[in-house]
Amino acid sequence: MTLWTWVITACVAAYAIKLAGYLLPQALLDRPIVHELAGALTVGLLTSLTVMNTVGKGQAIALDSRLLALAAGAIALKLKAPYIVVVIAGALASAIGRRAGLP
Amino acid sequence: MALVFSRLTPAMRMGTSIAIAVGVYGISFGALSVSAGLTVWQTCALSALMFTGGSQFAFIGVIGGGGTGAAAWAAATLLGVRNGVYGMQLKALIRPPAKLIPLMAQLTIDESTATATAQDDSGERVRGFWTAGLGVYLMWNTFTLIGALAGDALGDPTMWGLDGAAVAAFLGLLWPRLHAKDPIALAVAAALATIITLPLVPPGIPVLIAAAVTAAWWAWRRRPSPEVPE
Numbered sequence: 001m002t003l004w005t006w007v008i009t010a011c012v013a014a015y016a017i018k019l020a021g022y023l024l025p026q027a028l029l030d031r032p033i034v035h036e037l038a039g040a041l042t043v044g045l046l047t048s049l050t051v052m053n054t055v056g057k058g059q060a061i062a063l064d065s066r067l068l069a070l071a072a073g074a075i076a077l078k079l080k081a082p083y084i085v086v087v088i089a090g091a092l093a094s095a096i097g098r099r100a101g102l103p
Numbered sequence: 104m105a106l107v108f109s110r111l112t113p114a115m116r117m118g119t120s121i122a123i124a125v126g127v128y129g130i131s132f133g134a135l136s137v138s139a140g141l142t143v144w145q146t147c148a149l150s151a152l153m154f155t156g157g158s159q160f161a162f163i164g165v166i167g168g169g170g171t172g173a174a175a176w177a178a179a180t181l182l183g184v185r186n187g188v189y190g191m192q193l194k195a196l197i198r199p200p201a202k203l204i205p206l207m208a209q210l211t212i213d214e215s216t217a218t219a220t221a222q223d224d225s226g227e228r229v230r231g232f233w234t235a236g237l238g239v240y241l242m243w244n245t246f247t248l249i250g251a252l253a254g255d256a257l258g259d260p261t262m263w264g265l266d267g268a269a270v271a272a273f274l275g276l277l278w279p280r281l282h283a284k285d286p287i288a289l290a291v292a293a294a295l296a297t298i299i300t301l302p303l304v305p306p307g308i309p310v311l312i313a314a315a316v317t318a319a320w321w322a323w324r325r326r327p328s329p330e331v332p333e
Binding site for chain 1: 153157161164182184191263273304
């Protein structure tokens, strides 16, 4: 399948999930277990994506300027900076690292 | 402008502020998506049709890391599960007419749900939902296009630190959810699962393994504490 196929089917799945929330019977919705699992999955997936984007390089681990980006992002978040500032801090940190000759 | 803003209800002001603040970072999604290897049109399709930032970042994150379309699909879809929960909450809170549900569903994301649920009366909830939902949709799609076109023109994305921007973007999505001991422990487990499996399985799959570890950890946490046999 081409990348386009995956893009479109992922969009369809995202919409189906959103719609399902409105169409499922109320009895199921009132169960806290559903909310808890969805919350836990979100934390687990976002953590994994953060780690993968920081140290992953294909099927290997690479330690490079992205670690600086992680630290810069964490500092910005700790200082309660707005999201866009957090993203820019990450970009600046890794760009500076690269231009300074780090991998 | 200030006069118009002051005439809005509190929920509409909140929705507008969120739409501006959040919509602008569509620019980073657009730029990261083309640097991950998607076309400008694929990038815009994700913002217009998927329209849920976390899943969109997950999709391009897996593709950018060399993962397959199937792994990207699975990561994006799992991350979208929370939108289903939001739909349930909104239906119970707002009780929308049936004919509006297809449109409401598409606008059901973190920001519109947060704005609606933060209000105390039902009229404000409705206004908050629509202002935030439509506002973010408009801003997010506009800035995605700008970011995608700019990203296309930048050349080598790593010299501009775009890979670092992706790291910070994911950390920024995760950060507000790490407010207690439980989610932090969960995050550590998911991080370990990712690092351990990264060299062992094809790109993108560690994210799904971390999801499975998360679900298992969660199931183990919530079982009733058994008698400890000695």
